[in-house]
Amino acid sequence: MTEFDWNLIRSFVAVAEAGSLSEAARRLSSSQPTLGRHVTELEVALGVVLFRRGRGGYELTENGVAFLDRAKAMRENADALARLAIGREETVAGTVRITASEIIATYVLPSIMARLGESEPGIEVEIVASNQVGNLLRRDADIAIRMVAPAQDDIIARKIADLPLICCAASSYLDRRGRPRQATDLLEHDLVGFDRDDDIVQGFAHFGVEVDRHKFRFRTDNQVVFWEAVRAGNGIGFAQASLVSRDPGVEPILPEMPLPALPMWLAMHHDVRHSPRIRRVADFLFAELKAYSAG
Amino acid sequence: MTEFDWNLIRSFVAVAEAGSLSEAARRLSSSQPTLGRHVTELEVALGVVLFRRGRGGYELTENGVAFLDRAKAMRENADALARLAIGREETVAGTVRITASEIIATYVLPSIMARLGESEPGIEVEIVASNQVGNLLRRDADIAIRMVAPAQDDIIARKIADLPLICCAASSYLDRRGRPRQATDLLEHDLVGFDRDDDIVQGFAHFGVEVDRHKFRFRTDNQVVFWEAVRAGNGIGFAQASLVSRDPGVEPILPEMPLPALPMWLAMHHDVRHSPRIRRVADFLFAELKAYSAG
DNA sequence: GTCTACCCATTCAAAATTGAATATCAATGC
DNA sequence: GCATTGATATTCAATTTTGAATGGGTAGAC
Known part of the structure; x- marks a missing residue:
């Protein structure tokens, strides 16, 4: 036939x-x-x-x-x-694809990957910056850093840490507009918020404060643009504590205010777990991201 | 990637x-x-x-x-x-592969296919003569004629008939050596039998008669050679009754002797059942083989 | 020993496949 | 109305893939 x-x-x-x-x-x-x-x-x-x-x-x-x-x-x-x-595969050299949120991919991974390059010069890295949970099954990536617990079958996940969120703003902005003393002061300030994504709105609602999206003077759904807007002094925003503590121009506000924490997971496909190369990168990432989240 | x-x-x-x-x-x-x-x-x-x-x-x-x-x-x-x-597929024209036992493929299918050709000239036929149950799953054939009930999943099977087996020999042989009157007479005769296949030996055992393979003067595992050996007067053998009744040179012996019947099945794959072409051939085969088994 | 029957790797001309370039069409924006 | 965008079909030179032929090796029969 x-x-x-x-x-x-x-x-x-x-x-x-x-x-x-x-x-x-x-x-x-x-x-x-x-x-x-x-x-x-x-x-x-x-x-x-x-x-x-x-x-x-x-x-x-x-x-x-x-x-x-x-x-x-x-x-x-x-x-x-x-x-x-x-x-x-038995060789350590080769390419590893990593997918991570825009924030992690932009502000955290580059320096980590630079350090990896020192100890493993044979490993090449491709970073897919995306907030969509890419498909490990179809090998869009070998390793995924995700902010939700992976649920798919055949995926091995390790929880790295809970990333605390804090309220923050650029010092330049705060010098100009004053530092809020209590949560309700926030409503008097310019806020940086998301556009279609309503995480922040819902966060306020969680504290019993009703705000609508027009409260936010600067809106974007791009997390990197969001963070740069905060850094540039557009107003008050919410960000991972570790990001704030690394940026001398941005300071935390109302540190006692209780905010949800973002869980960070490292995920890879079961089939791939014995690859020395991917293993090496995953272990390295795990340690470095743990250190990042603590700092 | x-x-x-x-x-x-x-x-x-x-x-x-x-x-x-x-x-x-x-x-x-x-x-x-x-x-x-x-x-x-x-x-x-x-x-x-x-x-x-x-x-x-x-x-x-x-x-x-x-x-x-x-x-x-x-x-x-x-x-x-x-x-x-x-x-x-929507067209009736095309090729159909049929697998059947050597006996059926050699002595029965050719005339049936000739008749099919008259009413369906657009259908071409490939016959795979094999006693191994070919693999309908892998499309070694589209339609299988088998002597055992098909067990695989996703196979549609229709039972055509039970083919009675009878004891028989060529008239030329019987004229020379005499006609057996009872079952035990068989042991005085030349027998045509299988070589490694011990169906016949077990058949005798079933009647309480112990025979070993050296009882058979002519041995082959090829069913077609077996039948031609009987036709040529090499001795007594066992064959489908319909085959014997169609051959003027061979006559049945001891018709009252109870022998097992061979079930004949027509099988095709579930996925293929709506093909007009295969449907047509299967229906035709079913009717013709039923007629064959009756005659 | 020799012969035969299997294997596998390599070579190279012929055949098949590919993609850049192009022509064309339809929908959309200005 | 015209330009732009994004789609499919077609063409053709260049690349890739194929398989007949060949060479060489090993096991088993005689």
Whole structure:
């Protein structure tokens, strides 16, 4: 019997998920003509039409939908093989991908990675700064630093620490506008807040204080922009205590005010735990992040 | 992240199961250099040694063993996709592979298929004559005619009939050596029997008659050779009643002797049941084989 | 010993695959 | 209305992949 080209399935899944040849090509680092050919070749081989070719892109037909589950299962197996391989590599040298929140990736990891480079020059590092919990199953990353307890199966997680949050502002701002003495003073101040994300609003609500988003003079959903806005003296914000204590231009406010703490977890896939390289980086990260959270 | 070529996994499984590049190449209808390259390319991509290259062939390393399960799972998904495709094809024309026992494939199917060709000229047929129960899961065949009840999951089976076995011999032989009147007379006769297969020996044992294989003057494990040996007058044998009744040169003996009947089943894979082509052939086969078993 | 039957690696010309470039179309913003 | 963006199809030169042929090795039969 005639075997078909398994790569066609890989392309099929990518196009189905991306919704267009071009987008799928970007994700697979392939090219649009290639994926187009793959899809039609698969259709010919199977004798079934999988996509409706529209102006806006490729849309699955009913037949295509019927194939997608199995095709995805195939990809999962391929991913699992890739992880298995990493778990069995014997060399320490190579690349490790780490995903972490924007704040951690921007302000904490660079110096940690510099120190890692001194002791392990053979290890290259790729940092994915993202607040979305990336997919360890599909190996978007080898190691994830997350602010929520990972729940997925086959994920090994170690809790690093609880990162206390504190209220803070730039000294320049406080010199100008005065230092709040009690929590209610905050409402007289300029606040830096999130835009669509309503963590802070809910935090206030938790203390019985109703604020709406217009209370915040400076709003952004980008955590790095948020922190830089605080540093630049736009007003009062909330940040990890360790971040504040490392920045001489920003000072804590109302240190007695009880705020929730952010748990920090280090996660990696079960299959990959015996890779000396990933192990090394994970252990190093764990120790350094623990030190960071204490300082 | 970098995706590897999924076809390498296909080759890996084939080589692992075949035990050598050359044998795997034969099964995949590929070539030995290609598979050799695939395997080493996969090893490089994964950074893991999968095979021990020996004089006699390729043998899995421990690492290779660790990968095999997942890789097989991947192949199963690929096979499932192929079946799904067949189940969704809309055209009746095309090829159908049928596996059946040597006897059925040799003496029964050809005339049935000739009749099928008259009403469905667009359907091509491939017959796999084999007593091994071929693998419908891996699509070694689309339809299987089997003499045992299929047990695998996802297999749809219809029982066609019970084929009675009878004792028989060529008239030329019986004219020469006389016709047995009772079961014990058989021991005075030349018998045609199996070689390593001891079905017949056990059949005798079932009647309390101990015979050893040297009782059989003509021995073969090939069922077709067996039947031709009976037809040619080598002695007394056992065969499906329908076969005997269709052959003017062979006559039944001791028709009252109680012998076990062979159940005949038609099996196909669940995924494939809606293919008009396979459906058509299966229905046709069912009716014709039922008629055969009655005649 | 020799012969045969298996293997595997390597070579190299032919065949297949790829992607940059291009033409085209539809929707959207100004 | 026109420019822009983002999509697909097509073309074609360059790259990659393939497999027939070859050489060489080893085990087993005779």
